[in-house]
Amino acid sequence: MTKNKRKFDVLVVGELNVDIIFNGINSLPAIGKEILSKEMTLTMGSSSAIFAANISMLGVKTAFAGRVGNDIFGSMVLDTLKSKKIDTRFIYVSNSDKTGATVVLNYDNDRAMVTFPGSMENLTEKDITDEMLHSARHMHLSSAFLQKGLKPDIVKLFERAKNAGMTTSLDVQWDPEEKWDLPFDRLLPLVDVFLPNKQELTAITGKTDIKDVFRVLDTKTNTIVVKMSTEGSMGFKEGQLIHVPAFLNESVEDAIGAGDSFNAGFISKYIQNKPLGECLEFGNLMGAVNTTAAGGTGAFQTPEQVKEIAKKRFGKEF
Ligand SMILES: Nc1ncnc2c1ncn2[C@@H]1O[C@H](COP(=O)(O)OP(=O)(O)O)[C@@H](O)[C@H]1O
Ligand SMILES: [Mg+2]
Structure with missing residues (x-):
């Protein structure tokens, strides 16, 4: 099979779970007590x-390889991915696993989180x-440290x-x-683009x-990209270092998933x-677009929406 004839542009190997987000709690929870959340x-x-x-959403033909449990959270993840036109044929639905979940308690400008990893730890090479x-x-592989079943064989996978x-x-990721x-000595030579913050x-x-x-890291990897939040990003390749400033967003909704959206823009x-x-510039633009709406996918509901935000908020047409 030649490279161009392949069915998908990108195969994402990674973790899947759901987030249950509580907003508007009026105090921190305490053992033995109950508090209410407004949202x-x-x-x-x-x-x-x-x-x-x-x-x-950027028009890249994408398939996902991962693992969920045979449960309601797993169904929700699969349905959501399908609604984003992602091919889910390589996602294994396990009868013995539970799909993981993160409970997020937003309080003031900070948050407390509890994660049950579930099936994400059981995907193997x-x-x-x-x-x-x-x-x-x-x-593309993300969140190596959360994927305990995959981590020991990550070099083999690459x-x-x-x-x-x-x-x-x-x-x-962290x-x-x-x-x-x-x-990293053995891994990075097999990674064409390394994308840490x-x-x-x-x-x-x-x-x-x-x-x-x-x-x-110079000799060990092909392209190193460093994400630097409001300072934009840097790229290093063949001895050349490029810094591209961010598209500054003065009124950030939240920065959840900004790095993932940067990656999406860069890799596209x-x-x-x-x-x-x-x-780098398109990665920065997609990172900035991400910060205009709540959560990691709020600003990426349709291709038209992404284009409109890029144009109206950051003066960039694509
Ligand atoms: N407040 C912001 N305004 C504009 N762009 C941002 C903002 N925060 C992040 N970005 C863009 O998103 C990219 C990724 O965000 P960053 O926070 O560095 O990654 P991560 O989420 O992995 O920590 C940045 O390189 C930048 O281009
Ligand atoms: Mg990140």
Whole structure:
């Protein structure tokens, strides 16, 4: 099968869960007591799903490989992905797992969260078949530290993806255990685009100065992208460092999923072989669009909506 004949542009390998969000609680919960919430929202959660949903809205043919439980949350995740035109044939529905959930308690401007990981910990490298890897041109993996079943064999997965002729990208996200124990020396040479944010990159490399980081990782990876919130993003490739400032949003709704939306924008250009500066700029634009509506997919409901926000709020037509 030649690369161009593949059915999908992007295969997302990742975690799936739901978020149950409580807004408008008037105090913190206390053991032995009950408090009331004014609002509640049930949505599809997970960084990988937000990436998949938003890159699909940008017209990229997307399939998802993951695992859910045979339950109501699992059905909701599958239905939501399908409504975003994402192909769900590679999502395994397990009778023995429960779909995970995060309970989010929003309080003032901060939040407390409780996560039950459920099925996301049980996806393994063996579940990702050669058929899946040959069905798409590019593989994106996110949230490596949350996927405990996949993590020990992550190098093998990327080796197989490269052998299958795919280009690859990785956003590890935060390590809740803060051990950062991935074999980056072996992994990063197999990753075409590495997409951490600044805090994650500092934690991984132990370097606080970005220039030192690039010296450490230089020879080990092809393109390194650093997401820097309101400062935009940096890209490093073949000895060249590019900084592209953010499209500043003066009235941010929330920044949930901004990094995933950045990734969606960046990778949508990368797979069209666009130059690094253009990939970074479009990543920044999609990150900024993300901050104009609540949650990770609020601003990405239709392709028209994304275009309109980009034009009206940030003066950019695409
Ligand atoms: N307040 C903001 N205004 C405009 N763009 C933003 C804002 N916050 C984030 N972005 C864009 O989204 C990208 C990703 O956000 P960031 O917070 O750095 O990632 P992560 O969510 O992974 O921590 C940034 O590089 C930037 O381009
Ligand atoms: Mg992130």
